[in-house]
Amino acid sequence: MIEPIKKIVFPVAGLGTRFLPATKAIPKEMLPVLDKPLIQYAVEEALEAGIDQIMLVTGRNKQVMEDHFDHAFELEKILDEKGKSEALAISKSMLLPEGSIQYVRQMQPKGLGHAIWCARHFVNGSPFAVALPDDLILGKPGTLKQMVEAYEKVGGNMVATMDVAREKTSSYGVITPGKRSGKLIEIKGLVEKPAPETAPSTEAVVGRYILQSEVMEHLSAKQIGAGGEIQLTDAMAKLIGSQPFHALNFDGERFDCGSKVGWLMANISMAAQDPSTKSRIKELTQNW
Ligand code: G1P
Numbered sequence: 001m002i003e004p005i006k007k008i009v010f011p012v013a014g015l016g017t018r019f020l021p022a023t024k025a026i027p028k029e030m031l032p033v034l035d036k037p038l039i040q041y042a043v044e045e046a047l048e049a050g051i052d053q054i055m056l057v058t059g060r061n062k063q064v065m066e067d068h069f070d071h072a073f074e075l076e077k078i079l080d081e082k083g084k085s086e087a088l089a090i091s092k093s094m095l096l097p098e099g100s101i102q103y104v105r106q107m108q109p110k111g112l113g114h115a116i117w118c119a120r121h122f123v124n125g126s127p128f129a130v131a132l133p134d135d136l137i138l139g140k141p142g143t144l145k146q147m148v149e150a151y152e153k154v155g156g157n158m159v160a161t162m163d164v165a166r167e168k169t170s171s172y173g174v175i176t177p178g179k180r181s182g183k184l185i186e187i188k189g190l191v192e193k194p195a196p197e198t199a200p201s202t203e204a205v206v207g208r209y210i211l212q213s214e215v216m217e218h219l220s221a222k223q224i225g226a227g228g229e230i231q232l233t234d235a236m237a238k239l240i241g242s243q244p245f246h247a248l249n250f251d252g253e254r255f256d257c258g259s260k261v262g263w264l265m266a267n268i269s270m271a272a273q274d275p276s277t278k279s280r281i282k283e284l285t286q287n288w
């Protein structure tokens with residue numbers, strides 16, 4: 001039996017060093033693309049996929065994300081008094097049923113694998129999703145929904161992947177591909193940030209995962225991997241062979257919003273589609 005995916009872990013403790021000074025006091029996950037912070041896109045993508053038990057693995061200076069998903073009584077009262085019903089509805093749009101968002105602190109920056117391990121009591125034996133909010137993926141349906149639909153057929157573990165230029169493999173987890181069936185690729189191996197010369201393929205993992213809870217056992221070994229950190233990729237690699245493991249070559253456009261250029265591209269791309277901004281963006285970009 002394939003157990004449905006109801007839980008998701010968002011690792012949001014990262015320091016955002018590629019975006020300083022903007023991220024000195026503001027979490028990188030609160031950077032807006034057009035008018036919404038990155039974390040909100042990620043949470044909406046999860047809800048669209050039917051996932052409604054949410055865990056944010058936070059760190060120092062990240063408390064503002066809790067406020068984002070809570071009532072803002074003063075703001076709501078003023079908007080109500082002024083009759084600004086549209087703004088009020090937007091402000092309340094991220095209020096999820098009480099108790100559906102939890103927070104845990106990753107007390108030391110020991111890597112993505114360590115962040116996920118910090119959510120082990122929340123996961124508590126269930127299969128779960130992971131999404132990295134600075135990987136913004138625009139697509140309809142969202143990538144998590146595409147993955148959940150594929151998972152309902154094949155079960156096991158799944159990562160979202162895309163083909164990247166060979167010189168870029170050292171920025172990603174990279175798969176050793178097996179049999180392909182449509183957009184699904186069987187995974188034979190996984191390696192974190194391989195050099196272009198040694199990368200087993202150019203099929204790179206982007207920040208969306210569906211994992212079986214056994215990954216926590218491997219993470220608890222706290223093995224140090226690439227970059228001196230505890231890597232999720234290394235723990236996932238240990239599941240290959242004992243559980244199904246697939247890559248989904250998702251439909252959608254991915255922006256690395258942890259980098260200036262990726263975040264700018266995401267903004268331009270969204271603004272070029274948004275009714276309130278698109279004509280101005282067209283005018284502006286015509287002369288470039
Ligand atoms: C993380 C993962 C990596 C993955 C990437 C996608 O790396 O460790 O396997 O390919 O996210 O964005 P990071 O970008 O945090 O260094």
